[in-house]
Amino acid sequence: MKYQSQKVAYPYFVVALLLFTLQIVLGLWIAFNYWFTVPQAVVNVFPFSTARAMHTNLLVLWMLLGFMGATFYAVPEETQSELAWPKMAYAQLVLLVATGVAALVGFLFGWTQGRPLLEIPTALDFLVVIGVLMFLANVGVTILRARRFTAVQGSLLGGLVFLALLYLFGMPFYRNLAVDWYYWWWVIHLWVEGAWELVTAALVAFMLIQLTGVERKVIEKWLYVELGLFLFTGIAGTGHHYYWLAAPRYWLWVGGIFSALEPFPVLLMLVDTWRVMKERKTPLEPRLTWVFLYGMAVLHFVGAGVFGFAHTLPQVNYYTHGSQVTVSHGHLAFYGAYALVNLSFFYFAMPHLRNLPGGRYDERGGHFAFWMASLGVVGLSLAFAVAGVLQAYLERMQGQPYIVAQQPIRFWMAIAFCFGLVVLGGVAHIVKHLLTLKPPPAAPA
Amino acid sequence: MSQASAKAIFWVGTVLSLALFLALTVDTHGKFDALTHADRLDEKVVAGKRVFESRNCNDCHTILGFGAYYAPDLTRAFTRMGEDAIRHRLERPEEALAASYRKMPQQRLSPMEIDRLVDFLRWVSGIENNDWPPQDSESRWTTSTRRLLAGAALSPGAALISEEACLACHALGDRGERKGPRMEWIGSRRDAAWIADYVADPGKVLPGAAMPPYDKLTASQRNAIGEFIVSLPGGRGRETP
Numbered sequence: 066m067k068y069q070s071q072k073v074a075y076p077y078f079v080v081a082l083l084l085f086t087l088q089i090v091l092g093l094w095i096a097f098n099y100w101f102t103v104p105q106a107v108v109n110v111f112p113f114s115t116a117r118a119m120h121t122n123l124l125v126l127w128m129l130l131g132f133m134g135a136t137f138y139a140v141p142e143e144t145q146s147e148l149a150w151p152k153m154a155y156a157q158l159v160l161l162v163a164t165g166v167a168a169l170v171g172f173l174f175g176w177t178q179g180r181p182l183l184e185i186p187t188a189l190d191f192l193v194v195i196g197v198l199m200f201l202a203n204v205g206v207t208i209l210r211a212r213r214f215t216a217v218q219g220s221l222l223g224g225l226v227f228l229a230l231l232y233l234f235g236m237p238f239y240r241n242l243a244v245d246w247y248y249w250w251w252v253i254h255l256w257v258e259g260a261w262e263l264v265t266a267a268l269v270a271f272m273l274i275q276l277t278g279v280e281r282k283v284i285e286k287w288l289y290v291e292l293g294l295f296l297f298t299g300i301a302g303t304g305h306h307y308y309w310l311a312a313p314r315y316w317l318w319v320g321g322i323f324s325a326l327e328p329f330p331v332l333l334m335l336v337d338t339w340r341v342m343k344e345r346k347t348p349l350e351p352r353l354t355w356v357f358l359y360g361m362a363v364l365h366f367v368g369a370g371v372f373g374f375a376h377t378l379p380q381v382n383y384y385t386h387g388s389q390v391t392v393s394h395g396h397l398a399f400y401g402a403y404a405l406v407n408l409s410f411f412y413f414a415m416p417h418l419r420n421l422p423g424g425r426y427d428e429r430g431g432h433f434a435f436w437m438a439s440l441g442v443v444g445l446s447l448a449f450a451v452a453g454v455l456q457a458y459l460e461r462m463q464g465q466p467y468i469v470a471q472q473p474i475r476f477w478m479a480i481a482f483c484f485g486l487v488v489l490g491g492v493a494h495i496v497k498h499l500l501t502l503k504p505p506p507a508a509p510a
Numbered sequence: 511m512s513q514a515s516a517k518a519i520f521w522v523g524t525v526l527s528l529a530l531f532l533a534l535t536v537d538t539h540g541k542f543d544a545l546t547h548a549d550r551l552d553e554k555v556v557a558g559k560r561v562f563e564s565r566n567c568n569d570c571h572t573i574l575g576f577g578a579y580y581a582p583d584l585t586r587a588f589t590r591m592g593e594d595a596i597r598h599r600l601e602r603p604e605e606a607l608a609a610s611y612r613k614m615p616q617q618r619l620s621p622m623e624i625d626r627l628v629d630f631l632r633w634v635s636g637i638e639n640n641d642w643p644p645q646d647s648e649s650r651w652t653t654s655t656r657r658l659l660a661g662a663a664l665s666p667g668a669a670l671i672s673e674e675a676c677l678a679c680h681a682l683g684d685r686g687e688r689k690g691p692r693m694e695w696i697g698s699r700r701d702a703a704w705i706a707d708y709v710a711d712p713g714k715v716l717p718g719a720a721m722p723p724y725d726k727l728t729a730s731q732r733n734a735i736g737e738f739i740v741s742l743p744g745g746r747g748r749e750t751p
Contacts, residue, residue, distance in 0.1 A: 098580065102611045105604045112615040113580045114569030179563030181577045240556050242634060243546045246576055247538070282513065289516040297523030301531045309642035310574045311545040312538050317640070319534065323527070384644060387575030387583060456579075461644045464743070467582035468610060475611075 066417040068141035070148035073155060075418045077134025078411050080162055082496045084127035085404070089492055091120040093485045096445075099478035111173070118172045118184040124399065125182070126165045130158070131407035132264050133200055136221055138414045139271045140204055143218045144211035150203050157203070161196040164189050180245070182253055183235045190236050197229045216285040217267050217274070220292055224263025231255050243311040250306045257398075258299040258327065258369075265365075265406045266291050266334065272358060272413050273338065277345035287337050294330035302327050305377045309386055317379040324377040328370030338362040351416070353428040356435055357409040364401025364439065368446070372397050384461040389474065390453030397446035400439075411499055419502050427503040434498055438491025444484035452477040545638045558630025561623045570614070574639060581614065586646035588635035593628055600624050651743065655683025658742075667738025670731055674724065682742070690721060694742045702736030709735055 066072065097103075098113045137154055141147055148154060168185045171177070177184045185193065204225070208218055235252040239245035270288045274281050304320030338359060342349070349355050372394040376385040385391070412431075416424045452474040459470035542548065562568070568577040573584045587596060599606045601624065603614035619627070641647045659682070662669040671677065671693075677686035682693040696705065704715075709732045712719035724732070 103613060105613050105616075108613040108615045112566075112570070114566045114578065114615075117569045117578050117580070118566065175564075175566070177564075177566050179566045179568060181568050184566065184569070238560075240559070241542060241546055241548065241551060242559060242574065243542055243637060243639075244539075246574055247535075247542075249576070286511065286513050286516045289513075289520040290511070293516075293520035293523035296520075297527045300524070300527040303531065304534075307538075309639045310576075311542065311637045311639045313541050313545070314640065315534070316538075319530070383642060386642065387572040387577075387579065389579055392579060464645050464650075467645075468612065471612070 066420070068147050070151040070154075071138050071141050071414075072418055073148065073151050073158075074134040074138035074414060076155070076158055077130050077137065078415065078418075079500065080158065081127040081131040081134065081407065082411070082499060084123050084130070084165075086489075086492060086496055088120055088123035088127060089485065089489045091116050091123065093482060093489065095120055096478050096482040096485050100475050100482055115172050115175075118177060118181075119169055121182050122165070122168060122172075122184060126161075128261075128403050128407060130161065131410070132225070132261075132268075133157075135268055135407070135410045135414070136200075136204055136225065136264075138410075138418075139221065139268065140207055140218065142275075143215050143271070144208055144213050146207065146211040146213075148203060149206040149210060153199055153203055157196050157199040160192060160199070164192040164196065180235075180249065183249065187236060190232075193232070194229075197232070201226060201229060215281070216288050217271050220263050220267035220270070220288060224260045224267065227263065228256060228260035231260060246310045247307070247312065250303055254303045254306055255300070257403075258302060259296060261403060262295045262299065262330070263292060265402060266295065268406055268410055269334065269338065269358070269361075272354075272409065273341045276347070276354070276358075276413070277341055278347045279341050279344050284341060287333070291330050291333050291337065294326075294333060298323050298326040298330060305379075305382065308379050308382055321377070321379050325374065327377070328366070328374050331366045331370040335362040335366045351412075351425055351428060353426075353431045353435070354409065354412045356432060357405060357412050360435065360439055361401065361405035361409050364397065364405060364443075366401075368394065368397030368399075368401035372446070372450075384457040385453060388453045388456040388461070389449050390457060393446045393449035393453050396442060396449060400442040405439075408495060408499075415499055415502055421502060421504050425505045427505050429506075430494060431498045434491050434494030436491070438488055438495060441484050441487035441489075441491055445481040445488065448477045448481035448484060452481070547633070547636050547638075550633050550636065552629075554626055554629040555633040558626035558628070558633075561619070561626050562630055565617045565619075573634065574637070575642060581612070583643055584631060584634065585637070585639070585643060586635050588628075588631040590646055593632075596628055596631060597624055600627060652684040654743070655685070659683070659685065665738060666731070666734040667736075667741075670727070670735050671738065674727075676735075679721070693739055697739040697742040700740070702733060702740045705736035705739050706732040 094116050095113065098116070103113075137148060164185075168189050171186060171189070172184065176186055178186050178190075201222075204222060208214065208222065231252050234248045239248065266288055270284050273279065274284055301319055302323040304316045305324040307316035307320060339362070342355070342359070376382055376390050376394065413424075416426045455474055455477070456470055459465045459473070460467055463470075562573075567573075567584075570578050570581040571584050572579060575583060575585070595606075599614065600617070600619055603616055607613055641649055644650060658665070659668055659672065662672050671682070676682075676693075679689040680686050680691065680693050680696075681688050686693075700708075706729070708715045708719075708721075709724045709727065711723045711725060712721040713723070727735075
């Protein structure tokens with residue numbers, strides 16, 4: 066850690082990790098709901114919908130806090146200066162966490178905007194906006210004061226401003242359901258296939274520069290190409306959500322063609338990471354950080370690129386839209402891309418934040434935890450995929466009533482639940498390992 | 511590749527995609543009203559949407575395929591189940607889903623809120639969205655009933671329906687007349703034995719019925735008609751009886 070103000074990142078990471086664990090616990094309860102019959106008395110008090118709102122909002126909250134913490138860590142190094150207002154960064158964390166807790170407790174009492182993933186009531190939305198403005202001001206002023214601009218910073222800040230602007234489209238009440246969903250996707254799709262990809266690409270480029278000693282110019286050049294492809298395919302690719310919401314037929318063409326290209330930037334990121342890893346000028350250390358980083362590149366490609374493409378063509382999507390196939394893709398893509406990029410960054414930054422010499426740490430236990438969590442998520446995504454294909458075939462193609470077609474799916478939800486337990490075990494280990502990082506054991510003489 | 515061409519890829523790619531997306535967004539806005547029948551989108555429907563959101567319905571059900579997948583899609587719920595079944599589930603979910611392995615919470619809706627939800631679901635059911643979802647698709651349904659009638663050689667019931675010209679009064683799929691109730695509607699409400707009795711002497715089963723008696727048919731023929739009618743996919747299509 067070269068700059069004192071970088072340490073504001075630490076509490077962000079800690080809170081993010083705890084919220085991540087809570088998210089998985091709620092996920093297990095959700096899978097349990099698919100598998101078992103929860104009695105009416107429980108359903109009346111704590112319905113599936115409330116648990117799902119909590120599960121998804123926790124995801125958004127912990128990942129955004131992770132991104133923000135990572136930004137606070139990266140920007141001083143990139144600008145070669147201290148953060149403009151470190152104290153405001155703490156205040157911002159308190160505000161956002163308080164808002165998040167208020168939202169989660171509110172859900173339990175039915176205080177909701179009632180739109181999936183955007184359930185946070187409008188009053189709290191304004192607090193989120195204030196928190197994000199504090200964040201952007203802090204980072205923006207730091208960069209402006211330092212007068213040192215890099216492509217990494219540009220991508221990071223561009224992604225975060227884009228992210229904040231898009232959030233505004235999710236706030237109003239829309240009279241027309243079709244228009245409502247049209248703009249809902251401006252938040253959801255353009256976040257995960259636009260703004261968040263910019264942030265991810267920037268954080269990966271930052272870590273690669275720091276870890277490998279490969280020339281910045283080379284890494285930034287490929288960063289431009291990646292970003293260009295992400296935005297070229299991702300923006301018009303929003304059309305793959307407009308097939309069945311009462312938008313004109315040309316979206317079938319636009320969505321189909323652009324989203325067929327969407328795997329390429331992710332593939333480029335994978336190839337890039339591989340190439341830089343080969344060209345590195347330093348040893349592959351710490352090994353575990355690399356396992357996370359490379360695991361991210363691979364699962365990002367499989368989850369977002371391959372699983373996404375699998376049901377994005379209109380001819381396929383007609384049968385798989387709004388089924389467990391989406392759930393399968395969603396879990397693997399979010400874990401592969403955004404959970405792992407956050408965890409990679411935590412592993413990259415934590416040793417410095419904890420003042421471990423040379424950024425080295427005791428890796429024992431961490432490797433096992435990585436494989437446990439990752440194979441768990443792969444397993445549950447495959448279980449969801451089987452459930453999704455069954456649903457598409459039985460309900461959509463054969464025309465069985467919904468509840469009849471769900472019967473054989475319950476078994477696969479039980480399998481997903483078991484894999485969920487594995488994920489919880491793996492993530493609990495990761496959290497514990499990260500929060501208690503120790504210096505490496507002395508090498509035997 | 512040079513730094514300059516990498517930057518060019520970034521700017522050209524981003525601007526092209528953004529320009530296309532924004533241009534299509536403007537065009538799409540001009541077409542939403544027609545595709546969603548905005549003329550029927552009155553204050554009652556909007557009030558229904560607010561009730562729908564207040565109870566977080568969308569975090570169990572999908573609508574237009576979006577939301578959670580824990581409960582059936584609601585896009586065509588109105589045409590699939592009809593108003594009565596919707597009201598029953600909203601008023602007394604514990605009773606409507608007593609035998610089901612998946613429950614719906616009691617939402618404590620006022621009678622007016624239920625009315626508005628029905629208005630909302632009625633409006634949603636008319637949205638033209640490229641014939642999704644497939645299980646409620648109008649065109650798939652008409653093709654399958656056409657096939658059913660074309661299968662007269664294999665199905666004695668279908669053969670009798672054609673021979674006796676039932677479709678001169680009743681509708682089936684996109685065929686027939688609308689003097690009597692739609693065949694699918696009958697099939698979803700009566701059993702085969704009741705239909706067989708009714709066909710023999712409508713006036714005896716329902717005094718005042720307009721349908722003439724078909725007592726020249728044998729009991730097994732009337733049973734075949736009954737079996738055929740109850741085997742039809744019930745409650746399909748956007749028309750009520």
